[in-house]
Amino acid sequence: MSDADDRPTAANFVRDLVHADNEQGTFAGRVQTRFPPEPNGYLHIGHAKAITVDFELAKEFNGVCNLRFDDTNPDTEDASYVDAIIEDLAWLGYRQGEDYAEPLYASDYFEQLYLWAELLIEQGKAYVDEQPSDLISEQRGGYGNPGIESPHRDRPVAENLDLFRRMRAGEFDDNSMVLRAKIDMQHENMQMRDPIMYRIRAGRHHRTGDAWKIYPTYDWAHGQSDAIEGVTHSLCTLEFDSHRDLYDWYLTQLADAGELPHEQPRQTEFARLALTHTMTSKRKLLQLVEEGKVDGWDDARMPTLSGLRRRGYPAESIREFCAFIGVSRTNSRNEIELLESFVRTRLNKLALRRMAVLRPLEVVVTNWPTDEAGEPEVHQVELVNNPENEADGTRMAPFSGRFWIEQDDFRADPPPKYFRLTPGREVRLRGAYFVTCTGFETEDDGNGGETVTRVLVTYDPETRGGNAPDGRKVKSTMHWVSAAHAVEADVALYERLFDAEVPGEATGDVFDDLDAHSRELLTGCKLEPELADTPLGAVVQFERLGYFAHDPDQPMLFHRTVGLRDEWANIQKRKG
């Protein structure tokens, strides 16, 4: 539960499992988890679920959750990703020194892992195989088909040891040989058909440099890293289900050899987060960045945490969303609208209300008074900063005889149920006056049609502040910005990056569903003067339009975080 929102926290089968463990005295009531990203890309919304599952579970049971970089592949990893991950994790709400101690690295265990590998070799449980990788793959067999044992499978221990040591020493080329666990080439689980433990890589590792020529695979590194750190509950996503046998097998061998306690960490899998209109493959996200389809990892359309941050999503709303969707083993896809509802709920409470006109149309008040100098008078009107929070107070805004409204807020020929400004109709300008449309000017749009260039209105001086003394009502209250006082800004509007609910479903290629017009950049937008002081990165509500985030780097650039719910848009949609 949160104070911003009383939607309940969903059930969580992992939590139930930990409760059961505690009742049975497993792990002596200790709970330790870990969040193990590979530093080969940026954290995204899918990671946010894993992060909250790992950290919040530990927190709930007064346990520990470490950040551990699963950095076992030098080819794809980079220190810059390590830094970005730490930063994004902190933004999400999990900070070094508060929520976890020092970041840990699988690469810190390379020596131990190596020693244990030698031990398995000595016990006849691992061997060096110098067959090419496609042959090894072929020999693995297929679903329902038998595997074929490698001709090197029964190589003498001494020879294995010698070769493995020379692998480490860098005597061999990449891909020329591997260390394999000797398990069972007929196992019905493919992961158990003599899996690879070590491969040779000449590349430079972001932390160990060129100290190592051989690198452990995920399977050989992961469970052992968990055990070294004292992890009790190793939580991961469903696709690792078939790896669990292997996870347990390695741990058992080491426990039997007296290297590890028999109380082993236990892997539990849960369904990964999937969202409609969203793609979270790190490889493909990288492709979007490299091909310039987006501005970068932190483009406001990206599902990365840095993208969502630029977009204006509050970190709290992401955490609340993750708590709400729960943890299960069901493959499912949440609607992006659900995430957005958490964003709106929180922003509705927090965001200051401001007025901004995105597509301006000029309005002239024909009966506006002038002062002694013959200049139009300027009236200061008071506006509420946030009707949801009185403590946010009020502000003053200038109003004069010329102002901007949205082009959508005037129709010369209004459709049914149109409440806004139209010839002969009176509307309220928020906090200012009632005005009545008396006419409009047009010009030839060059296509045989006409464009409205200016709207003429009269105002009722008795309605100052926005109320009529005679109590008469209007159908619409509109936002406005004084023409003489407006500040200008660029505003980016976003559609979904992928227009299909399930990107790639139709053709098999997610990039076919990429919306080429997912960003519309509006320039020359008219903002009320107060907005010039918006802190970088802050999110405000442009009244009647949506929530907008001031760019963290570029002043006077705003990103639409999410629109307001829009009943009028629904009415129009229904009419086709």
Next chain:
RNA sequence: UGGGGUGUGGUGUAAUUGGCAACACGACAGUUUCUGGUUCUGUUAUUAGGGGUUCGAUUCCCUUCACCCCAGCCA
């Protein structure tokens, strides 16, 4: 094709030992409102299909079907 996993409204998540299918998002209809926002109210499902046990089945049994994962020297 062998193994593993999962099926509850448009969507996601619930439902003590078998006992009135609940909550939220969305949609729709109202209500409130100086934001077509917000608020509040109502409507929106017989639990993948078929059998069986039972007074009673989302829950137990049998069976059929659908979807997801596994044959990287990625994680």
